[in-house]
Amino acid sequence: MTGRRTFVIVDGENIDATLGNSLLGRRPTPEERPRWERVTTYAEHLWGQPTQGLFFLNASSGQLHTPFVQALLAMGYRPVPLSGGNDVKVVDVGIQRTLEAIAQRGDDDPVDVLLCSHDGDFAPQAGALLDAGHRVGLVGLREFMSTALTGLGLEVHDLEDDVAAFLSPLPRVRIIPLEEFDPAYFLR
Template sequence: MAGRTVVLIDGENIDATLGSSLFGRRPHPEERPRWERVTEYLEAHWHQPVLGLFFLNASSGVLPAQFVQALLAMKYRPIPLSGRDDEKVVDIGIQRTMDTLLDRDDDVVLLSHDGDFAPHLERLAHGERRVAVVALREFLSTQIAQLGVELLDLEDDVRAFNAPLPRVRIIQLDDFDPAAVLR
């Protein structure tokens, strides 16, 4: 077992999923995940220290200083990447990090719904390390969902939000509470 969990956050993807799939607009700050809850949850879940890497697209040449300060205060390591307009800098940065992790013993958790990471996750999952994906399950790429890695729901498992999200999802019959839908 590894002695550390490396958390790779594709914040653009999480934000885009919340905005386009749930809210139909850019999420307000209070509708975004409480990022400190992610690392706290994962530290308790796998009983080891967590290194949180938050990938940012800084191709505009502007660094979101307030957000970077907030990430640092939550003990995340911001990774502001810049590149050409035709490059998905956040995806490429996360993929390169995943490739580097192949030669290390760290456990790995990805926060993204993006199927572009499936081949990298699959390679990481071969071996002794633990690999998980944190996402909103109903928006997760089927390529990732079929890998057999641990899947954790950002709202239900991690409890990263302050208020319930307006989600429609499959309910296990044993968990169905008719009183809840009759409110």
């Protein structure tokens, strides 16, 4: 692939944990998870360039959830199943290494990144990407984004509001800018 392009890098464990622990209080059902094909479509339109999705998976158990991997492949994502010891956050390390590799690429292969995660562990790598001239955006639930990431001045794209990645509304409580406040919503 030549020309400027976008990598959508998905930390699926982080997105799932945020949905389950912070919003739902239980493991999300398949219907409550993001429609990942909407994320890559959004990314293509956002910066008007080809997009490749990389979905990082923890495969330390030695097992892959084959139907999910097949669904990722059908949506054009490249699954990245990683394994390691119990003391290693394999998905985080894999994403960190990938972001570092992108930052080291020369100007002859311009790459931008949309990182789907709330995890501040990626702030050093995201900062290095910015310093190297790459566009970097965040995709997730705005109110759960790490301040280590948002403090870098990264573009934040809300998975529900901007990307429209969910089939039904999430049970979120968010700060409403007064100019967007619609009392009718609360009077139903």
